[in-house]
Structures are given as C-alpha cells and as structure tokens.
Amino acid sequence: MKRTWPQLLEFVEATALDQVAANEGVDRAALAERVADGSVVLVGGHGRARPVGIGRGLRTKVNCNLGTSPDVCCIETELAKLRAAIEAGTDTVMDLSLGGDLHEARCAVREACDVPLGSVPLYEVGVGAVEAFGSLGDVPPEWFLEAVETHCRDGVDFVTVHCGVTKMSLERLRLEGRTTGVVSRGGSLVAHYIEATGRENPLYERYDELLAMLRQYDVAISIGDGLRPGAGVDATDRAQVAETIIIGELVDRAREAGVAAFVEGPGHMPLDQIAANVVLQKRLCHDAPFYVLGPLVTDVAPGYDHITGAIGGAVCAAAGADFLCDVTPAEHLSLPTERDIIDGVMASRIAAHAADLVKGVRGAAEWDARMSRARKALDWGRMADLALDRSKVDDARERGGGMGHEACSMCGRYCSMKVPLSAGRPGECR
C-alpha cells in the first residue's frame, strides 16, 4: 500500500504510540490524548531511531550531547562516545559538532544511532559564516532556515532552534545586565546577529516557514533557551523569563501547525529557584515538555558538574521537568572524553530515576525495592543485574579478590545485613 505523506505521518505516529505505550506501561488512549494536547511529545520512530515519549506521566528521559569541536575533531572518537552513551542508557543523543565537516559528522552519527537524534542547525550557520565572512554579522538571513532544512534532510529527529532570542528579549538583557551574558552557543550567535545587523532573528521572523518545514519532515522542535542563565547569580532574571514568554507563544503556534514542540530550560540555578522555574515554564508554555540542562546548583565545582547537574536535575525533574540533558565532568573545561560521557549519562539517569520515584512513574519504586531485597539477601548476582551500571558491582566484587565473600570488604563479618534479627527478614529476596 502506497501512503500519501499525511497518511504516512499518521501511520508512523500510530506505531510510535503503540511502542511508547508498551515501553512505558501506560494506557495507549491516555497517551494519545497527551500527545494531542501537547503535554507529551513523541520523537524518533523513523528510520533506525526507536520512538521515545517525553512528557507528563512518562519516565524522565535523558539526552547525551556529543560532537566534534574546532580543537578536537575526530569522527571516530565521537562515534565511540555515541556507542558508550547508548550503552550507558541514554534515551536520545544530540550531535553538537562544531569542527571539521559538520554534515559528514552528523550523517555518521545518524547512521550509527538507534535512538532519536537531535541537532542545532544554528552551528552550521555560525561555522559557515565565520569561514565565509569572518563574522556572523554578515550572514544572509536565508542561511538560518536553510541550515534547518539541511539537518532535516540529514534525518535528525528533533532540532534545537533558538527562536526566542529576539529584539524584545535581548532588550530585557541589556536593561538589567548580567554577569555571564549569553552563554548558549546558539543564543549567542543569534544575539550577535541581531546586535550586528539591527535586524530581527530570522528564526523568529520566519517561524511559520520554519514550522511548515518541520511539519513536512516530521521533525520535532526543541525551542532553545538562548538566554538561559550561565551563572547562579543570573538565574530567573528578566531576560530568561521574557524569552520563556515568547517561547510559550511559539509553542502554541507549533501545535497549531502540527509540529511537536518541547522547551529547553536552564542552566545554572540555585536550589531554591528550581521548582518555581518548573511552575513558570509549565504555565507559560502550556504544559509543553520541559527539557533542562542541569540545572547546575553551584558554579564553583568545575570537574564535578555531572554532580552539580544531577542535584539540580533530580530536584527539577521531581518538580515536573520531563527531559534531562546530561552534563559531563568536562563541562566548563574541555570536550568530554568517552569516560566523561558515561559519567554524565549515569549521573543524569540517577537524577531522572530519583525523580521518577517521587513522580510515581510506573515500575520506578519496584526497581528500588527489588534492589533492597537483593541487598538484604546479599545476593550479589541479583544486585549486579539490578544495578544501573552492573560493571561497578562486577568490578568491586572482582577487586575483592574473588574470595567468594558473602559480605563486602567494608564490613566483612560485621555486615549488618547478616545480623540475625526477628524483624530483619533476611532472605526475603524475590
């Protein structure tokens, strides 16, 4: 049966719904309602990428960023990171390549990637403009949408587009001032374009065309927060909130145009502002799924930002954020290594799961309870099976000298799990 394009989209979406409902253990009809009202977005489901649901009532998802940089540019290395990220359990991947042949890098990642893939077409514009003119100020405005189309054609499942960086939101930034200014790479490119040319952001001016293009390729839009705070002291400032208001309006227009939309968020943020930011985003953006970077709860721990991000991510997701972008230990320091990528994904998965435990996500509490029963029974095989990262359990037991010890080397024969108590109910592992 040959299907027309709209039929094909409907068919793909129906299949994706089935798969996501089955994977999450949620009711298909309820899920379909949420997709229809925009509080859940389905990404992937085309080509190699399995479909993933992001939003209300679903497991909190994790994205892993990778890609070349101008200084460290080797596609093979990035493909190794991609495999490591997928092995570590990331739900999606974004290719943020900035060095070498961007098209080649993106297509190589797409080819090797069986989870939904996102990208930031603006980087294409920035790199091209610097190469052609030495500056972004001179870039022809058509390039912005052309870059988006190139990425769609290359088969990405979602694109981050910084449409909310406008003359209006930048004016708020100028009036209030900031310690770290614009820290989003895409946001800073748009801001520089607007300042240098005096023109409006082409991605905002031509948003309807952008939406038609995304609809045509069935690519979801991740509306980037170009003015996110890059320092705790800049968090929840007027520029950030003004941009969120614009983003909210853009969410409505995306839904009207039949484009799945979710919204990106901070960034750097003190602990006590996180829950308020989730309320703000959910209200201003009419329940669009919230995709956050961190947030990092302190600025003083370079080398440990997977931890500062996991703290903020757990609190943010528990308050309602739906999708966590991983932060690696290399953040603020260098391009991440493969080990950094694994640590970043694991830290984000911990944050996501800690939140799912209190969001009442199906299966989350039972996973923990099973691990606790295995622990009580000192059943190391089962502990390894249930561990987020089984290699940690296997390695530790191996380092223990393969002595076949029942307890671990911390307490040995004084292991509290072994003390016979009537209430302890040892051996109750199921």
Place this chain on the structure above:
Amino acid sequence: MKRTWPQLLEFVEATALDQVAANEGVDRAALAERVADGSVVLVGGHGRARPVGIGRGLRTKVNCNLGTSPDVCCIETELAKLRAAIEAGTDTVMDLSLGGDLHEARCAVREACDVPLGSVPLYEVGVGAVEAFGSLGDVPPEWFLEAVETHCRDGVDFVTVHCGVTKMSLERLRLEGRTTGVVSRGGSLVAHYIEATGRENPLYERYDELLAMLRQYDVAISIGDGLRPGAGVDATDRAQVAETIIIGELVDRAREAGVAAFVEGPGHMPLDQIAANVVLQKRLCHDAPFYVLGPLVTDVAPGYDHITGAIGGAVCAAAGADFLCDVTPAEHLSLPTERDIIDGVMASRIAAHAADLVKGVRGAAEWDARMSRARKALDWGRMADLALDRSKVDDARERGGGMGHEACSMCGRYCSMKVPLSAGRPGECR
C-alpha cells in the same frame, strides 16, 4: 595559671567560640547564644584539632568516614586516606576501623588528624565480643561504657553512640517489619544484644553515667540513628520515627548534663520525604544539629552513591540539615580507596555548598559570583583558584595541550563567552 577542669573547659570553649566566629564571619555573641541553647555544637578545639561549629546559621559541614575493615586492614593506607580527605577539605573525620588493632588505628589517625575526630565505640564492643565469645549476645554490659571511655581517653572529639535503639523502638520495627532491617552497624550490634539477652540497651540504661563521662572528657555526643532506613522503601517508618523521639529525649538530657549533642539521620530516602524529615528531626530533637548520611535518593546506583548521596544531601541541607557525612562511590560495594574518599568528600562539599547558597550562609553566594565573573573573563588562573578542586582545572588545561588557548576545547573559537554583546559585559572580573 593552673586551671581547674571546669575552668579549663570554659577556657577551651571561649577560645573555640572566638575561632569559629572568626572563621564563619558570624557575630560571637549570637554564636554563643546558639551554643548555649544547643542549636550549635562546637567540636574539636583540644590538642591538634581545630574547633569546628556545626548548626544553625553556620556553613554546612562535611565529615569523612575512614578506617580499616576485617578484610582490608592497613593503617598506612588509612592514613593516606586521612591526608587525602583533609586535603579535599573535609571538616571532620570519623575513624570507623573494624580490623586489626583498633586502638592502634585510632591513635595513629588521631596523631595525624588536625580536624575534629569522631569514632563509634560500639565497634570495639562488637569486635571484642566476637573475638572473646563468638557472639555479641554474651558480652558483659559494662563493656559498652568501657569502650566509650577508651575512645575518650584516646582523644576523640565526638563519639557516635546508638542510645536510641531500645526495646521500645525495636518493638516498632518488629511490628511493622522492614525490607532491609537494621543497617547501621552499631545499631545492629545493639539490636542483636537486646534480642539475644532480653536486656535493655546498656547505653540507654546507663545514659546518665555515659553523659558524666563525656562531660568529664569534654567529648561531644553524636546520637546515632541505629534504626535509620537502609532502603527507600523503609524510609520514615515507625521504627525510625520512634527512635527519633527517644533521641530527642536524650538530647534534652545531654544539654542538662552539659554535653554538646547532635543527632544522626538517614540514610536512604526518596526525595519527597527529605524536607519532612528535617522538620521532624528539628522539632523532636529541639533544634539539635542534624548530621545525615546521604540521604541516598535511590537504591539502584551502586558505584555512584556519592552522587545519590549528594542529591539527597543538598536537598536535606537546604531544608536545614547542618552536617553531611560523605558517601563514597564504594558504598555498598567495598572499603573505599583513596580516590573514592576524595570523590566522596568533594560530592558532599558540593551538596553542602549548594545548600549554603540558599541558606544565606555568609560568603557562599559571593564565591559563586566571583567564579562566574572569572568565567566570563576567561581568566583560567582565577577559575583554578576559585575551583572547589583546582586540580580539575589545571589538568583540563594541561590536557588541552598547553596551546595557550583562551577558550576551552569544547567550543574553541565559538565560545559564547567571547561573543561581543553590549549586555555581556566581558572583562568584569573582580
């Protein structure tokens, strides 16, 4: 001038007050009031150990656990961990040695330790009983207090004593049941003694004698939570809360006896129960400083429990906890290595500082603001100076190939910090 013992205590306390007030940048008179009402405890200030203040209005403190185990027993290794922990910035240390000559280990740690040192005298009882009788059931009750006195004589600054594990609290455990039973090593020893002998916990029955002894040596009491939950599913259960009620009563009696008291807390706990537990502890224990282990917000991440603990610790300290016991990546797996110790201390310091930012602790926000200004100015030397762990910045810059690059290898020439924007105010580093 020769001082009597009470005079000496007063002198030591006055000196400690001066030093702590100066270190924390708080008013000495206000601090003295808090020490008097018990909401702040001063530990250390004798011998080599610098005094440290723990409690309301002060910087959240971090403790590092170390010590030998029955299977991995080398005092030199533990001393290396001690140096690493102090270098990493721990505020206090606990020697939890369980293997080899415990007295020798303790004295070696004491000798090398210039921060306040704590210990768990019950381990002495447990190890001695197993050696002498093969079981804890047969231990003479006098041993419990004798062990505490031995530790006082060896010069520790605070002792964890599990006085709240009583027939009453254990009955609550028996009636409700639990997945992981009693997971505190000290708590499990007391619980086993009570079950095996039918007698009450000697540390509870003879609490007045215990207090007189601690007063004599000017050692603070850390009232251990022997019935803390060892699994998220066991958190905030009746046994835990019943024990906290008893601990609250014991705090009152310690204050009446002139013994500085603080209270230990969970353990394993879902994110949404943490703030409630802080309210509960602060109310039931009349504002005694709260010293928590984690809490770990999920059970499924062995190998990453410094992260699960940092998430819980940050949320707990932001809600009012005063003192975080570090959890290392080796928790639930093995005795920690030196690297594990450093990672555990750093993760706890991040959690403590993230909380201090929102507790309004003096200097916390300014530290972050200074780092953010250094970041904007791309001043790598200053970033290293301000970093929690400067080696991470130095190493990353070195790995960058010593190319003298201004930006890092993630974005290179596309570094958003370098984009010239009127609101960015680059170079504003002060």
